[in-house]
Amino acid sequence: MALNSPLQDDSIHQAPLEIVSKLLSENTNLTTQDHESIIVAIAPLLENNHPPPDLCEFFCKHCRERPRSMVVIEVFTPVVQRILKHNMDFGKCPRLRLFTQEYILALNELNAGMEVVKKFIHSMHGPTGQCPHPRVLPNLVAVCLAAIYSCYEEFINSRDNSPSLKEIRNGCQQQCDRKPNLPLRLLHTSPDLVSQEATLSESRLKSVIVTSNEIHVEVERNNTANQKMTANVGNDSEPNLIDCLMVSPTCSTMSIELSAQADRILGCYVEILKMLSDYDDWRPALASLLQPIPFPKEALAHEKFTKELKYVIQRFAEDPRQEVHSCLLSVRAGKDGWFQLYSPGGVACDDDGELFASMVRVCNNVHILMGSCYKTKKFLLSLAENKLGPCMLLALRGNQTMVEILCLMLEYNIIDNNDTQLQIISTLESTDVGKRMYEQLCDRQRELKELQRKGGPTRLTLPSKSTDADLARLLSSGSFGNLENLSLAFTNVTSACAEHLIKLPSLKQLNLWSTQFGDAGLRLLSEHLTMLQVLNLCETPVTDAGLLALSSMKSLCSLNMNSTKLSADTYEDLKAKLPNLKEVDVRYTEAW
CATH class of the missing domain: 3.80.10.10 (Ribonuclease Inhibitor)
Structure with a gap:
């Protein structure tokens, strides 16, 4: 009757869905066959309407219990596509987001797994170079962020396990005699904890989502190393930066263990972020959405997560567009960004600064990133103040980008300390590429002196x-x-x-x-x-x-x-x- 009515009103189709939703909530003993029959029966009503909250719960349950059911592919796919294309705010309808999460996880349970998910993402983007639906990307990112947060929820809830702010600042390298990690409970909450979690959910989310100022990625030097370095150069000089780089932190790496289920969920949604970063038209918006580092600090302390996410950051660094690679920097002054996280000594750095060098280089041209910083000298000053040691170490290993950075620091008189200047010169002269660039710098300086005479x-x-x-x-x-x-x-x-x-x-x-x-x-x-x-x-x-x-x-x-x-x-x-x-x-x- 609702489908054949000549009347045009949202309630014509929505009212039957509300009735079905209410009946399902009152009849909890239906068989699986009954579930599928009901879903198939109401499918035409879902073509132009979002499912109500209780119906979303019913769909979520079906995705969890029967992920390989044909109903998931044939009926739920167009429903989820409509949600991603037209939803404006998951905050007002969180169960739509949960249903979308469970649907994607159900796709991942199929034999082809991530290939099916990849085809679904491609269908949402479309075959052309430009996605015609502007809401798809932000909705997919919102689903990914919520799913990734859920993977660490039990770890966050367990105060004894959650890494302290000091550990995050120290690169999560101090364990501080913690108790053994508890197993992670994910998604399937026990009844006695549901009400407690519902009460605390919002406050937890606000407290654990990382804001840039919570992450200070400089490795704190221990007292012994500081004494050793300052003794070499005297009380009035800066510490020997090369020696500082050679001092390993005297602390063990903290381990964050997730359950097998949480691990699968994390892997699935990080892979989706990777897929999103492969689309050229989506990359600017994705970089902007991820610029504030919208992940819990526990995720940033998890080696597997940061290692997998590195692919996304690398894609941003390789993009020549300023609107993309500028998002590697912090949102505003005084905050840390991906540039700091993946720099040597940062919480996520596991490659001796190779990604850091790539971020600085940006398409083999250091000046592009500096141009995106708007003030070249300011950018060099920031590097000299916070990352001079890592820059020198990479230059010592022959990294051409870092060699060029050190030459620019000398050319623009960024370094005031004479000992540090001599150390930079020694670093440059230790490699062939450094020696060549330093000689070119000296030639330019001689010409400059003649010009300014x-x-x-x-x-x-x-x-x-x-x-x-x-x-x-x-x-x-x-x-x-x-x-x-x-x-x-x-x-x-x-x-x-x-x-x-x-x-x-x-x-x-x-x-x-x-x-x-x-x-x-x-x-x-x-x-x-x-x-x-x-x-x-x-x-x-x-x-x-x-x-x-x-x-x-x-x-x-x-x-x-x-x-x-x-x-x-x-x-x-x-x-x-x-x-x-x-x-x-x-x-x-x-x-x-």
């Missing part, structure tokens, strides 16, 4: 149509230590010339009118030319992404952003952060 003109204008190569050739021809005013207006220079402009120590006025100078170059200028007073960006392709970096140029008095992609919000932000700004041109922009 006092003398030469105070004003310089390049002819129109000059290129980056022309500018580089001109600046290499003599001394420009006195150059204060440089006009590149109506030339063909691009952001690539910024690396030459930042070497002009006295530059106060720079005219880039009608050039192809963009955001990347602007970020580099704002980092190094902090004494610049006049800047003309009229008719350049700069956007808010680069213009925001100008807030660090506190000496700016005159700024021309005429005919750029400046927004009103960015303009207000710049006015608030540049106290000396007196002349501003924002004509033909959104801020005009």
Whole structure:
């Protein structure tokens, strides 16, 4: 009757489902055959409607008890597909999420196992390069996160077993005379614990999901090692970093054991995360969803989990898109991200820093990741402060990315301590690639000293149509230590010339009118030319992404952003952060 009614209303189909749901809750002694008959009978009603909560419980039970039933494939598949495509918030209907979890686990119990799951994920994505359903990925990720959390729930509930915050900070390498691990109870809760868990579930979830500030991945050096290192270099010097790297932590690795069932569930859902990371169109959103590290700290202390998840992080690191690999960094300042977790000494590092080097390199070009950090010098300072030792060790082993990092630290004068500088130089000279790059650095430094030597003109204008190569050739021809005013207006220079402009120590006025100078170059200028007073960006392709970096140029008095992609919000932000700004041109922009 409901299917044949000409009336159009959600309740026409929903009411019969509610009736069936109520009858099932009142009749708990039905046979398996009865279960399947009922499911087949109500299947047409589920084509355009989500199952109510009690019916979801009934479906979950059937998936657990008869995962190989044909009903799971023939009836539940379109229901779950509809849930993943149209559900907006699992928080309002958690049993839909539980049903989806149990359905995927039932697929994994079939003979083909993960191959069936993989085909299901592919059917949700579709055959084209772009998934047409924007809700599928966030819903799948929500299901995966909830399932992974459930694997560690018993471990979390057992306070004696849950790793302390100190252990997480120490890379989970101290056991502190803990009691033996208790076996994990997963999903199938005993009746006497159901009410207790329901009461505490929300508070537990909030307390154990990792926020970035809970994870400090630096390995704490023990007192003996510290005394030994400081004795070698004196009280006023930094510890010998190479020696520090060679000191193994004097603590055993903590072991987290899961039951066989929990292990299967964990393996299934981590594999799904791997599958999701293989789709190019899903990878940016997936990286963004995983950037806050939305896993319990117990999972990060579990070697199997972090080892399997490394594939996903590697996929992010290999992606050339800034929106993807920038998600390896922390959500905001003061928080740790995947970059820290998988760096040497981090909670998840098990490969002597190979993934760390890959994250820094990003497609064999260290400057790409640095560009995504917006401030190259700031990024190098952070590495020098927190990860200099691991960088030096990897460079010592011939890692080209780390060799380039150390050379950049020397070139930008990141390291103040003379002993540390000498140690970096020794590290570079210990390998062929390091020796070659250090020699190239020395050549550049000699050219830089010649360029910055006092003398030469105070004003310089390049002819129109000059290129980056022309500018580089001109600046290499003599001394420009006195150059204060440089006009590149109506030339063909691009952001690539910024690396030459930042070497002009006295530059106060720079005219880039009608050039192809963009955001990347602007970020580099704002980092190094902090004494610049006049800047003309009229008719350049700069956007808010680069213009925001100008807030660090506190000496700016005159700024021309005429005919750029400046927004009103960015303009207000710049006015608030540049106290000396007196002349501003924002004509033909959104801020005009």
